[in-house]
Amino acid sequence: NTQVNLGGGEGLAFRNIELGTGLTEFESPEVISLLDASQFRLLNLDEKTSILLTGGAGSGKTTVAIHRICKLCFNKHVLPQDILILVPHHGLVLLSRKILNSIGLDQIKVMTSREWFRNQSLRLLKGIGKEVCQDTPFRVSLLKRHRNMMKVINAYLDTKKLEIVERLKRSAFDDKKIVQFMKETAIIKWMKEIMKGDLSVVQKMLLEQLVEELNDYNAIREEIFKDRKLLKNIMDDQSELITSNVIEETIKHTHKQFLEEFQEEDSREHTLDQKNISFRTPDDVSGTIDLEDYPIMLIISNALNGGTINNGETLKKYRHIVIDEAQEISPMEMMVFGHIIDQERGSFTVAGDLAQKVDPISGFTSWEDALVDLNLSQDLTELKTLEIAYRSPQKIIDLAHHVLGPLAPKRIPISKKHHGGVLRTIGEHEAHILILINERLEKLMEQEPKSSTVIICSSLDSARRYREGLRNLANVRLVEEANFTFKPGVDITTLEQVKGLEFDYVIIPDLDFRNYPVNDYSRRRLHLAMTRAIYQLWILSPSAFSPLIPNE
Numbered sequence: 001n002t003q004v005n006l007g008g009g010e011g012l013a014f015r016n017i018e019l020g021t022g023l024t025e026f027e028s029p030e031v032i033s034l035l036d037a038s039q040f041r042l043l044n045l046d047e048k049t050s051i052l053l054t055g056g057a058g059s060g061k062t063t064v065a066i067h068r069i070c071k072l073c074f075n076k077h078v079l080p081q082d083i084l085i086l087v088p089h090h091g092l093v094l095l096s097r098k099i100l101n102s103i104g105l106d107q108i109k110v111m112t113s114r115e116w117f118r119n120q121s122l123r124l125l126k127g128i129g130k131e132v133c134q135d136t137p138f139r140v141s142l143l144k145r146h147r148n149m150m151k152v153i154n155a156y157l158d159t160k161k162l163e164i165v166e167r168l169k170r171s172a173f174d175d176k177k178i179v180q181f182m183k184e185t186a187i188i189k190w191m192k193e194i195m196k197g198d199l200s201v202v203q204k205m206l207l208e209q210l211v212e213e214l215n216d217y218n219a220i221r222e223e224i225f226k227d228r229k230l231l232k233n234i235m236d237d238q239s240e241l242i243t244s245n246v247i248e249e250t251i252k253h254t255h256k257q258f259l260e261e262f263q264e265e266d267s268r269e270h271t272l273d274q275k276n277i278s279f280r281t282p283d284d285v286s287g288t289i290d291l292e293d294y295p296i297m298l299i300i301s302n303a304l305n306g307g308t309i310n311n312g313e314t315l316k317k318y319r320h321i322v323i324d325e326a327q328e329i330s331p332m333e334m335m336v337f338g339h340i341i342d343q344e345r346g347s348f349t350v351a352g353d354l355a356q357k358v359d360p361i362s363g364f365t366s367w368e369d370a371l372v373d374l375n376l377s378q379d380l381t382e383l384k385t386l387e388i389a390y391r392s393p394q395k396i397i398d399l400a401h402h403v404l405g406p407l408a409p410k411r412i413p414i415s416k417k418h419h420g421g422v423l424r425t426i427g428e429h430e431a432h433i434l435i436l437i438n439e440r441l442e443k444l445m446e447q448e449p450k451s452s453t454v455i456i457c458s459s460l461d462s463a464r465r466y467r468e469g470l471r472n473l474a475n476v477r478l479v480e481e482a483n484f485t486f487k488p489g490v491d492i493t494t495l496e497q498v499k500g501l502e503f504d505y506v507i508i509p510d511l512d513f514r515n516y517p518v519n520d521y522s523r524r525r526l527h528l529a530m531t532r533a534i535y536q537l538w539i540l541s542p543s544a545f546s547p548l549i550p551n552e
Contacts, residue, residue, distance in 0.1 A: 132289060327352040401413070453491070475489025476492065512546055
């Protein structure tokens, strides 16, 4: 069917806090007016009570989180600078800042969790690597984000402690001090205290050397991830994905990262305008660090130092932390977030949806485990599942639910919206699809110049081809690094960059079996893409649709 008309949804995606509500032809009500009584109650909970919000796409999780922040700030329970919002990608950072700035809360810090971990590690951890590996092997990331990584950390700390005891004995430390040392967890902190006392020159030199060694986090990283025996602590009956081959690949990857012949940044050749000349090949990971290493090293540092990490510096404590799309956060990351909350007065708002879990290596296991990792008591945590969908019309929700198949929740979310729906087109080839999209978008942009449309492609190469094919249209933007402008027009991007965002119209141009085979990964990706639509979803394929799409 090539007779497709997009219309009726002008400008709905880029209102301020009115996220995904209202009819297209009329003034939209505030989203807060559509929340039910139990959701209203969440906004007025005590500032010390944490909330776990689960629910499908467009069910109001972000809306509740933002309104709760507003309540906390405007009632002066919490200062904006004591709030941290963590989101999965840069596009959501930009959108969140846009919303917060519009309501006078621009002092609230918003960033991706990966950005936060890297910034804090570079600030606090001596010797930690700066250059992030752009192609960490899948199985290496799987190991480093696994829940049992904590067993490896504990085993490393225990082993290190026994090694240090032997060195203390050789330097004639008395039995009393060694017994004290064995009882201590924060061993760097203990050493610094002992150094203030009456020690021999040799003993002080040893402690200074030990403190220096224990604060070299690049060396610690190398020591851990090259140690086969240590890494085997991760293997048990609950970790069937972590095999001996995964451990061997991790060791091999680590050896490559620590090749001695890699050039230090300061010694690399530069052009006349001081730009670095990179000779790095895709297989050359020497001198790099994996993003997954940062939270692991922060956990170790916190254990060794007892909180204070570097010359009196420490991780800032927050009164309130929002973790969005929490199903993509690893246990190690959750544990660090549990440490940076104000233990006496602080609280979390944690939002997520297992149906939208698209990262196969996140390490996330369950909401119960996540609460434990955050050091939250279920008695002091409000658990709420949001079952009403405010963003997408029911027809889109029904299709997205079908696509999930065995991964779908038992109950189909009920939408407050019944206008709009799903449009389907099978073209003859990609060029034909491009012609059809070009024609319909040209008409749409004439009729509704304030509308927002996103074309979600299966790959960045595909997105670039569609951008080239639509180059004659005005206000068409290729978004490669989630750098959305949130202005009217057409954004062409990939699925990984639209999580948490919404648009008046969503177009999926390449929904065939090659791009969306029948597996759990495709189901989750497609569900996520479909549920970005506020008004209409247009699915196209240059051949037959993927088997994930039901017959009309």
